[in-house]
Amino acid sequence: MEICGSAYERQKVRNENDFYPTPHSIVKLLANYSEWESLYVWEPCAGDFRLVEALQTRDYKVIATDLDQGQDFFDFKEAPCPHLMTNPPFKMIRPFIDHAFAIGVERMVLVCPKRLWACKKGWEQFHRHRPARFINLNWREDYLGKGGSPDRALAISIWESPNASRCQYEVWSKPYE
Ligand SMILES: C[S@@+](CC[C@H](N)C(=O)[O-])C[C@H]1O[C@@H](n2cnc3c(N)ncnc32)[C@H](O)[C@@H]1O
Structure with a gap:
């Protein structure tokens, strides 16, 4: 019974920390993103390491950290590497973006909600940290595990x-399995 209790507590903490693993189709897209000449990438919300492992198969050298391993992203005063790629906790994604650029991140790829920029706070942050590209996906995944459509x-x-002069809009299709 104690084991069940601690597993339950651990899952509860994980849910509170927005532990929703990235769908494999999107991990594949991120790992295939190979426009950075540097091979070093920081994955600061590594979760179950699925993106870390996918990046490693593409020969990236990955610095993997996570709150779950005792490394709070917001405690970093200096980025261990200027290139960051992750699926961050969405409930703190705006402070996440501001903090990343405040500690020296120069290039970043983030999984994000499709309406990240489409609200007042989004508009303000878009003018502060405009991405070079914003990509909608032509399919949906049940990443919250709710079932159904x-x-x-x-x-x-x-x-x-940290702030592009223009943002290019794109739509990507699902990669082949
Ligand atoms: C949406 S999950 C994504 C996990 C992983 N990046 C993936 O692609 O499957 C968010 C992750 O962020 C971690 N996390 C939440 N708050 C954090 C913080 N303040 N600092 C570092 N990691 C955090 C959680 O533990 C969880 O693993």
């Missing part, structure tokens, strides 16, 4: 600098 769509924001 997924009602929320994910998107991807890509920064090549």
Whole structure:
């Protein structure tokens, strides 16, 4: 019974920390993103390491950290590497973006909600940290594990600098399995 209790507590903490693993189709897209000449990438919300492992198969050298391993992203005063790729906790995604650029991240790829920029706070942050590319996906995944037809769509924001002069809009299709 104690084991069940601790497993329950651990899952509860994980849910509180937005532990919703990235669908494999999107991990594949991110790992295939190979426009960075540097091979070093920081994955600061590594979760179950699925993106870390996918990046490693593409020969990236990955610095993997996570709150679950005792490394709070917001405690970093300096980025261990200027290139960051992750699916961050959505409930703190705006402070996440501001903090990343405040500690020296120069390029970043984030999985994000499809309406990240489409609200007042989004508009303000878009003018502060405009990504070079914003990508909608032409399919949805049940990343919350609710079952049935997924009602929320994910998107991807890509920064090549902390504030691009223009943002290119794209729609990507699902990669082949
Ligand atoms: C949506 S999950 C994504 C996990 C993983 N990146 C993936 O692609 O499957 C968010 C992750 O962020 C972690 N997390 C939440 N708050 C954090 C924080 N303040 N600092 C670092 N990691 C955090 C959680 O533990 C969880 O693993």
